[in-house]
Amino acid sequence: MTSPINLAFMRIAKRAERQDDATLARTFVDFGAVLAALSSVDHSLIFGRRGTGKTHLLTVLRTAREKEGTVAVQLDMRNLGSTGGVYADPQIPVSQRATRLLIDVLAAIHGYLLEQALADDSRVDLGAAGKALDEFFDAHREVKVVGTTTVEVATVAENSFSAETRVGVTASLKSASIAADAKDTDAGKEAVSAKRTVIGQEIHRVNFGSVSSALRKIVESFPGGRLWLLIDEWSEVPLDLQPMLADLLRRAVLPIKGVTVKIAAIEQRSRFMIPDADAGNVGIEIGADVSAAVNLDDFMVFDNDEDKAVEFFRALVYAHTCAEMEEAKATVPANEAALISAAFTQANAFEEVVRACEGVPRDAINILSAAAQRANDSSISVGDVRAAAQNWYLGTKDAAVSAHHDAKRLLTWLIEKVIKERRAKAFLLEAGLRDSLVDFLYDERVLHVLRKGMSAKDQPGKRFIVYGIDYGCYVDLISTVRAPQGVLDLGDSASSDFSLTVPHTDLRSIRRCILDLPDFYGSVAESVPVGSAIG
Structure with a gap:
């Protein structure tokens, strides 16, 4: 029979939108004073890959503002209009697709405010805001x-x-x-x-001036004259339309006194501005119009700060486990230490979960759930964690990479150059260099940023980003016939007890391990038959 703690681990919701506001507020664990930084009235961006907690953070921010009596609108860009249809249809001119997107966004804001007015007149007084709401509706419904x-x-x-x-x-x-x-x-x-x-x-056309004027009147009618606009899943908007939406915000929303805008996005899949020397920049300029207040990918990576990472994930797992066990009317461990002691065979088994998730909370919850299922009625061991991390990698990340032929080739090349030749788990890439394949592997959480601004031993004056290869990828490599025999002295690759050690990243030892991307593209070009294309 599965233990109550393991059952609780398996029942933890993997996505924030599947939980109610009260549960999200209770299970939220702050780190690095992120919530305090985002509580500023300044416009700001929240960057982070999938699973780093952007939606959870925005929801907690919204509920906190609502408790203060402030009107807060949280938009999920995945739920607007026809994100995967009309917006991305290349047969429709970009101007028409952009206009439809802007109309849908404004209609969603209007609908939410009207719904708030009908549900709670103490927050939105329909008598005071009704005329302005009508003007706002008319402003984004003009037809020519x-x-x-x-x-x-x-x-x-x-x-x-x-x-x-x-x-x-x-x-x-x-x-x-x-x-x-x-x-x-x-x-x-x-x-x-x-x-x-x-x-x-x-x-259809959108008059930015009319929209701004009507929205200003609406905000002025609110208690305290404040509106928080929280935009989630920004990167779900097609890349070519993002600057147009950003330009609407810059011209019609950001200048309004009393309005605060927070945008959650994936950095590698976002485009906030298109430089245009003739017409001026289209979109939002980061640093001028909005600030990049938080990058969630910079937090909680085990190799960055072991103590801080373990502390955060202990609190996170305890909060979620308590919520699930209380709902099941099971006995809740008295504190974090009691939970770790009861659930794991030893302290370093939990630390292995923290290492395996590479700083991504959703990955931690999925790995923990799979490890609990594997352990069943027993305590979770290091072997359970490594097996779960390998399965999570193969079932999600490896599947996504395998569907992208060139990204798969780059990963294979990285394994050869970094693990086999350099005997390392991490490498350096010069800061400022952007490569679509590296960005793809990073976005799929196969590569992770461990440190920024690192200097290399042989190239003074240059700064580099330290990337690490995913824990699950490494476990899969050393536990199969693909293991680099005789290189890392990892023992029998067919071993099933997972007693092998996944090495920690020694930043000093990789200062000579600089990735040479031209070398990769050169090797790919040599292997491509004449008449074929790369990418």
């Missing part, structure tokens, strides 16, 4: 017909004629007379009619 116009004029003439003649004769003995009477009529009527025909297409 673009096409040709034809005017037709028709003249119709009508004529009628009638005649009547009467003749009378009278006679008598004394006299005779003749009387005649004639009458004729002639009538005419002319009618002129005109018809205007418009042949064209209805084009």
Whole structure:
């Protein structure tokens, strides 16, 4: 029979949107004073890969503002209109797709505010804000017909004629007379009619000035004159439309006194501005219009700060486990230490969970759930954690990478160059260099940023980013026939007890391990047949 603690581990929700606000507020664990930083009224961005807690953070921020009596709107960009349909349809001109997106965003804001007014008039007074809400609705619903116009004029003439003649004769003995009477009529009527025909297409348009004016009036009617706009899943918007949406915010929303905007996005899949020398920049300039307040990928990586990472994940796991065990009416461990002692065979088994998740809370919860299922009625061991990490990697990350041919080739090349030749688990890449394949592997959480601003031993003056290869990828490598025999002295690759050690990253030992991407692309070009294309 599965132990109550392991059952609780398996029941923890893997996504924040599947839990109610009260549970999210209770299970939230702050780190690095992130919540305090985001509570500032300044506009700011929240960067982080999938699973780092962006939605959880925004939800807690919204509920905190609502408890203060402030109106807060949280938008999930995945739920707007036709994100995967009309917005991304290349057959539709980008201007039309962008306009439809802007209309959907404004309609969502309008709908949320109207819903708040109907549900709680103490927060949004419909009597005070009603007229402004109507203006806001009209401002983003303007329609213009673009096409040709034809005017037709028709003249119709009508004529009628009638005649009547009467003749009378009278006679008598004394006299005779003749009387005649004639009458004729002639009538005419002319009618002129005109018809205007418009042949064209209805084009929706958004007037930024009208939107801004109406929204300003709405905000002024709120208690305290404040509105928080929290935009989640920004990176779900097609990349070519993101600057247009950002430009709407910059022109119509950001300048309004009393409005605070927070945007959660994946850095590698976001484009906030398009430089345009003629028309001016389109979009939001990071650092000028908004600040990049938080990057969740910079926190909680085990190799960065072991103590801080373990402390955070102990608190996180304890909060979630208590919530699940209380709901199941099971006995809750008295504190974090009691939970770790009861659930794991030894302290370093939990530390292995922290290492395996590479600083991503959702990965930690999934690995912990799989390890608990493997352990069943027993305490979780290091072997359970490593097996769970390997399965999580193969089932999610490796599957995504395998579907991208060039990214798979780069990962294979990294394993050869970094693990086999350099005998390391991490490497350096010069800061400022952007590569789509590296970004893809990072976005899929196969590569992780361990440190920024690192210097290399042989290249003074340059700064590098330290990337580490995913823990699950490494475990999969050393536990299969693909293991680099004789390189890391890892023993029998077929061993099933997972007694092998996944090495810690020694930053001093990798200062010569600089990744040479031109070398990779050169090797790929040599292996591609003539007439084929790379990428």
